[in-house]
Amino acid sequence: MRDMNSKPSSPQSQLSAMDERSRTIFREIVDAYLETGExxxxxxxxxxGISLSSASIRNVMADLAEQGLLDSPxxxxxxxxxxxxxxxxxxGLMEVQQMKLGAVDKRKIQQRLSxxxxxxxxxxxxxxxxxxxxxxxxxxxxxSPKSDGSAIKHVEFVSVGPGQALAVIVSSxxxxxxxxxxxxxxxxxxxxxxxxxxxxxxxxxxxxxxxKSDILTEVREKRAQLDEKASTLVEAGMAHWTGEDxxxxxxxxxxxxxxxxxxxxxxxxxxxxxxxxxYLDKTESLIQVLDRAHEAEGVRLFIxxxxxxxxxxxxxxxxxxxMNSERKVVGAxxxxxxxxxxxxxxxxxxDYTAQVVGRLLxxxxxxxxxx
Numbered sequence: 397m398r399d400m401n402s403k404p405s406s407p408q409s410q411l412s413a414m415d416e417r418s419r420t421i422f423r424e425i426v427d428a429y430l431e432t433g434e435x436x437x438x439x440x441x442x443x444x445g446i447s448l449s450s451a452s453i454r455n456v457m458a459d460l461a462e463q464g465l466l467d468s469p470x471x472x473x474x475x476x477x478x479x480x481x482x483x484x485x486x487x488g489l490m491e492v493q494q495m496k497l498g499a500v501d502k503r504k505i506q507q508r509l510s511x512x513x514x515x516x517x518x519x520x521x522x523x524x525x526x527x528x529x530x531x532x533x534x535x536x537x538x539x540s541p542k543s544d545g546s547a548i549k550h551v552e553f554v555s556v557g558p559g560q561a562l563a564v565i566v567s568s569x570x571x572x573x574x575x576x577x578x579x580x581x582x583x584x585x586x587x588x589x590x591x592x593x594x595x596x597x598x599x600x601x602x603x604x605x606x607x608k609s610d611i612l613t614e615v616r617e618k619r620a621q622l623d624e625k626a627s628t629l630v631e632a633g634m635a636h637w638t639g640e641d642x643x644x645x646x647x648x649x650x651x652x653x654x655x656x657x658x659x660x661x662x663x664x665x666x667x668x669x670x671x672x673x674x675y676l677d678k679t680e681s682l683i684q685v686l687d688r689a690h691e692a693e694g695v696r697l698f699i700x701x702x703x704x705x706x707x708x709x710x711x712x713x714x715x716x717x718x719m720n721s722e723r724k725v726v727g728a729x730x731x732x733x734x735x736x737x738x739x740x741x742x743x744x745x746x747d748y749t750a751q752v753v754g755r756l757l758x759x760x761x762x763x764x765x766x767x
Contacts, residue, residue, distance in 0.1 A: 410484055421446060421456045422465060426477045426485045430736045437474035479700035479710075479735065486697060486739050497744040501531065505749055506762045513756045517541075522649050524729060524753050529652025532742050534733025535676065537715070538649045539686040541726040541757070548599040553588040553629060555579075561588060563633040568601075575636040583625055591629040594622055604637055648683050650676055656711075656733065672711060676732075686715050686728035695747045700735055712737050714746045718754035729753060 414422070424444050428436045438453040446453060457475050460466045465481035468474070477485065505527065512523040521538045528536035547568040554562045556576070561583075563575040598607055612634060614620045615627050622630065656672060676682070685698070698713040714737070715730030729750055731742060751765050 410488060417448070418456050418460065421448075421453060422460055422481070423485070425457070425460075425466065425475060426481065429477055430738060433734070433736050435469060435474035435476050440474065479702065482699050482712075482735055483697075483702070486699075486743075495740050495744045497741070497748045501741075501745060502748060504531070505745075505752055509749075509752050509756055510762060517757065518647065518649070520757065521729075521753070522651065524749060525649045525651040528729065528731050528746065528749055529655060531745060532731045532733060532737070533655050534731045534737070535650055535652045535656055536729070536731055537682065537686060537713075538729040538753075539683045539727050540647045540649070547601050547603055551595045551599055551633070552592045553633065555585060555588060559583075561629075563636050565637055573637070575633075577632050577636055580625065580628060583629070587623065587625040587629060590622060590626040591633065594620060594626065595630060595633065604634075608634060648686075650682075672732075685713060686730060694750075695743055697739075697743065710735060714739075714742055716746045716750035718750040718757065720754060720758045721760060726754070726757075 421441060424441050424446060425436045428440055428444065438450040438457065441453050442448070442450055448456075457466060460481075461468070461475065464478060465484060466475040467478045469476060508527050509520070509524060512520045515523070518540070521540060525536035525538040528534075528538075530536075548565060549568050549570070550564075550566040552564045554564060556562055559579050559581070561577055561579050563577050565573045565575075567573075595611070598611055611620075612631065615622065615630050618627075620627060620630070653673065653676060695714065695716045698715075700710045700712070711732050712735045713730060713732045715728055717725040717728045720726050730746055731737075733742075748765075752762055755762055755765065
């Protein structure tokens with residue numbers, strides 16, 4: 397399995413610092429919690445085949461709590477793994493196992509998405525979100541693909557007063573975008589014209605994504621034969637056109653919100669439910685969370701407070717990017733659910749669904765997909 401938010405202090409080194417007894421008890425506590433969602437007591441651990449007295453198990457549990465791996469919701473209750481503990485469990489103990497999706501789940505994903513392949517993209521992605529929701533028991537999230545946009549027809553910087561200009565960009569389908577930008581003091585009109593001419597020569601007939609990197613490199617390495625003020629203007633225009641609104645034209649498809657009410661612990665806390673449903677309405681923020689999958693090789697996992705958007709609701713979010721036939725990331729999908737998800741099944745399920753979505757959305761088939 398691929399990168400899941402690796403950190404400088406590796407989970408394996410943290411686990412190695414524990415003795416065998418502590419590792420075994422910690423694993424049993426997390427396993428029991430993921431199965432039941434309930435606090436785990438020393439008697440429960442003893443009944444799971446640990447050949448230690450309840451008193452010895454309680455001592456180990458106290459040590460694990462001091463390390464921040466366990467917590468107790470009430471003084472008389474058993475222990476629950478903290479978000480830090482769950483992270484250690486997923487990143488460390490499960491590294492030993494190769495998390496692979498079963499053949500039955502793979503067939504379900506392939507068959508259902510293949511049947512929807514020829515539907516409109518929005519419907520196809522909705523089916524993917526619905527599929528994840530049903531298989532995982534949480535809410536499915538799919539961000540529609542990023543678009544490279546239309547080819548550029550014309551660009552121009554137009555002065556609108558002291559210290560301000562409009563950065564105008566016209567696409568080949570005659571859509572016009574105007575971005576108001578600030579100008580450095582003393583910016584002459586000749587610099588606006590120079591920057592406009594330079595960009596028109598390089599952008600016309602191409603998309604911003606095709607030439608953005610080359611233009612910025614040329615300007616920054618002073619190979620653009622522009623004076624300093626015109627160069628500053630070119631950089632400002634590119635920044636506004638390509639970075640001001642990263643979710644423009646994209647949609648977020650969410651299915652299975654009601655599944656989140658099926659978790660007893662979450663359903664008992666009305667405030668957490670309210671927070672969670674409020675966050676699910678924040679399209680821009682959610683797309684940005686999904687897009688963070690682009691920063692890693694593949695699956696990313698956020699447990700509870702690891703993501704500010706869901707810190708108060710105590711949920712887990714698992715996301716993966718989907719790619720086109722050129723292995724370029726074009727979108728992302730994932731699930732959100734309680735922290736006691738079956739990570740060993742859900743993580744490879746999200747990963748595999750992303751592979752299938754990318755392949756089918758690009759017009760391909762699911763044959764010879766990676767395991």
